[in-house]
Every structure is written in C-alpha cells, then in structure tokens.
Amino acid sequence: MRIRPSDLFAQRTWGTVDINRLVRLIAISRKYEFEDFRDWSWNLLHKHITGNPGELLPRCGWQHLERLLNLCYDCQQPQLAQHIEKEWIDRIQTSGVGASCAALEAALDTAERSSYLRHFHGRAYYAYLKAVGAFQPGPALKIGETMGQAGISLSSFNDQRKLRLVQGFWSLVQLRLRLIAAPEIDPNPSCSHHTGECAPGWNGWWKETTEGIKTPSCDPSEFLQEIEKRLPRSGSLFVSNRAARAIYVYCSATLRARVQQMSSTFLDNIADHFMIPP
Ligand SMILES: [Zn+2]
CATH class of the missing domain: 1.25.40 (Serine Threonine Protein Phosphatase 5, Tetratricopeptide repeat)
Incomplete structure (x- = not known):
C-alpha cells in the first residue's frame, strides 16, 4: 500500500x-x-x-x-x-x-x-421483524402474510435463516402472550401482607394497567415499555376498582424494579429467541 x-x-x-x-x-x-x-x-x-x-x-x-x-x-x-x-x-x-x-x-x-x-445477530433478526411490521397491532399475527404483502418471500432465506426468523417470531409472540398476565410474584418472607394483599394487588394492578392501554403493542419490548411508563415513580401500587377498599402492594418497590429490569434486559437476551448458538 x-x-x-x-x-x-x-x-x-x-x-x-x-x-x-x-x-x-x-x-x-x-x-x-x-x-x-x-x-x-x-x-x-x-x-x-x-x-x-x-x-x-x-x-x-x-x-x-x-x-x-x-x-x-x-x-x-x-x-x-x-x-x-x-x-x-x-x-x-x-x-x-x-x-x-x-x-x-x-x-x-x-x-x-x-x-x-x-x-x-439476534438484534438483526428482531429489527427485520419490526421493519416488516410483524408486531403491528391487528387481529392476527401472520408473519408469512405480512412479508408477502411487503413483497418479501420467506423463500429468499436459506433453511437455517428461515427457521431462525420463524422461531424468533414465535418465541417473541409467546413472550408477549405471557405478559397478558402479571409476572409471578416472588416469595417475600419479610412481608407479612404478601399473600393476602401484595399478590392479589399486583395481579389486579397489572390487569387494570394493561387493559387500560388503548392499542397495546404486539412487540413484547414495546409492551413492557408501555407498562413501565404507567408505573408510579414512588408510593405503593394499588388496585382501586373494587367495591370494598383498595388493595395495596406493600412490595411495590421490588415489583417496580422488576418491571424496569425486564424492560431493560429484553434486548440482552434477544439472541436466545432466534436460537443463535453461544
Ligand atoms: Zn409483599
């Protein structure tokens, strides 16, 4: 040179x-x-x-x-x-x-x-799914149809890439479906209200919050961000829509941190969804 x-x-x-x-x-x-x-x-x-x-x-x-x-x-x-x-x-x-x-x-x-x-490698597949609108809110999630509408056929991918793309999409949709219910609350022996109030309060807060999102995203990351935005920055979570008194979550700080962590670590694990070997 x-x-x-x-x-x-x-x-x-x-x-x-x-x-x-x-x-x-x-x-x-x-x-x-x-x-x-x-x-x-x-x-x-x-x-x-x-x-x-x-x-x-x-x-x-x-x-x-x-x-x-x-x-x-x-x-x-x-x-x-x-x-x-x-x-x-x-x-x-x-x-x-x-x-x-x-x-x-x-x-x-x-x-x-x-x-x-x-x-x-994992992020590239995920970005492509987002690019073709695979997570757009709608009546059904049909990746083949979405790609077809966009002028892309899965046949342009070799078998391994095709498998990874479909597997990743399926895995992310499963994750999104699991988020319809509140993530299971961990035991906390130091909290005397845990079973009677924290657990039902947390489940109720999650249900009320997610049902309050007008057009919930089918992308698990965006859905988690929407929930995170609705977390009060301080104070206890509670469910108010009961005929009786509100149910308070005494372990609110822990659960708030957990949602924030789920949201922030989502991309860290993205390669797992697409079966990228370690
Ligand atoms: Zn508790």
Missing part, C-alpha cells in the same frame, strides 16, 4: 476521507506494530464516524463495514463497534423493504462468520 503525505492529509476531514483506506491503514499499522500511526487512524475514524451519524454505510459498503466491525473487536474498540452496530440495525429497521432486506442479509453474513457478534 503506497500513501503520500497529501493522502494522509485528506483523511483529516469528512469531505475527503477515504474510510476504507483508513481501515486498511489501521490493519497494516496493527500488523507491523506502528502504534502511533494506528492510534492516529483510530482517533480519526472515531471522529468521522461518530460525528456523521448515518453516513458511514454509503461511504464504506457492506464488505468493508464487516472488516471494520471485526477490527473494532480485535482492537478493543467497543464504543465504535456499538456505534457501527446501531447504524446497521437502524438501517435494517427503518429503511424501505429492499434496503432493509439487503442490510439484513449483509448483517447475517457478517454475524455468521464472526465469533463476536451473537447479540448483533
């Missing part, structure tokens, strides 16, 4: 930078242990990529993006890796049908060849 001073100078601004050349510089300087050169290149990449959100892919192309993402993991650049993955997932989730499908296929190719990208 030949490079002139003017080529290096051109890498400093977004208007003239050649991202793929910068990535090659990192790979070479890493191989021959030119640490200053390597660090200079990483710093520039950080600046360009984080300073121009959504612009990386048009500059880079899928093949080079895969190389860059793997290099980020090899060189312990987790922040940049997260940024690139987010842009990639956004591309799958918010583009038109054709672009979304191309972004998914490139993501699956990349993830299947990598030992680092299990989480990204």
Whole structure:
C-alpha cells in the first residue's frame, strides 16, 4: 500500500476521507506494530464516524463495514463497534423493504462468520421483524402474510435463516402472550401482607394497567415499555376498582424494579429467541 503525505492529509476531514483506506491503514499499522500511526487512524475514524451519524454505510459498503466491525473487536474498540452496530440495525429497521432486506442479509453474513457478534445477530433478526411490521397491532399475527404483502418471500432465506426468523417470531409472540398476565410474584418472607394483599394487588394492578392501554403493542419490548411508563415513580401500587377498599402492594418497590429490569434486559437476551448458538 503506497500513501503520500497529501493522502494522509485528506483523511483529516469528512469531505475527503477515504474510510476504507483508513481501515486498511489501521490493519497494516496493527500488523507491523506502528502504534502511533494506528492510534492516529483510530482517533480519526472515531471522529468521522461518530460525528456523521448515518453516513458511514454509503461511504464504506457492506464488505468493508464487516472488516471494520471485526477490527473494532480485535482492537478493543467497543464504543465504535456499538456505534457501527446501531447504524446497521437502524438501517435494517427503518429503511424501505429492499434496503432493509439487503442490510439484513449483509448483517447475517457478517454475524455468521464472526465469533463476536451473537447479540448483533439476534438484534438483526428482531429489527427485520419490526421493519416488516410483524408486531403491528391487528387481529392476527401472520408473519408469512405480512412479508408477502411487503413483497418479501420467506423463500429468499436459506433453511437455517428461515427457521431462525420463524422461531424468533414465535418465541417473541409467546413472550408477549405471557405478559397478558402479571409476572409471578416472588416469595417475600419479610412481608407479612404478601399473600393476602401484595399478590392479589399486583395481579389486579397489572390487569387494570394493561387493559387500560388503548392499542397495546404486539412487540413484547414495546409492551413492557408501555407498562413501565404507567408505573408510579414512588408510593405503593394499588388496585382501586373494587367495591370494598383498595388493595395495596406493600412490595411495590421490588415489583417496580422488576418491571424496569425486564424492560431493560429484553434486548440482552434477544439472541436466545432466534436460537443463535453461544
Ligand atoms: Zn409483599
């Protein structure tokens, strides 16, 4: 690889930078242990990529993006890796049908060849399901029909991808259906009201809250977020729609934390739904 001073100078601004050349510089300087050169290149990449959100892919192309993402993991650049993955997932989730499908296929190719990208692998499938409207509220959840309407046939996926997509969708729908009922309350020996009030109060609060959502999402993550929004920030949960007195949940803080945790850890476990091997 030949490079002139003017080529290096051109890498400093977004208007003239050649991202793929910068990535090659990192790979070479890493191989021959030119640490200053390597660090200079990483710093520039950080600046360009984080300073121009959504612009990386048009500059880079899928093949080079895969190389860059793997290099980020090899060189312990987790922040940049997260940024690139987010842009990639956004591309799958918010583009038109054709672009979304191309972004998914490139993501699956990349993830299947990598030992680092299990989480990204699961998120890519999930983003695609959202992109084709598989979780839109409606009378029935029919993924084949939804994809067909969007001009996509499951036959464009190989058998393994088809299986993962359908399995993931089924698993997420099962999770969403389980959320119709309140998550089971854990025992709490230190609470003397647990069986008589906390348990029925919690079940009642959940029922009243979820039934109060006008158009509940079929996406378990969005549904959990809707419930989380309705949690009072402080004080006890209670059910008021009884002829007798309200039922209070004495363990409200624990249950509030549990819903928040379910919501925040949903994406952490997304690869499990799509049977991505560890
Ligand atoms: Zn209790």
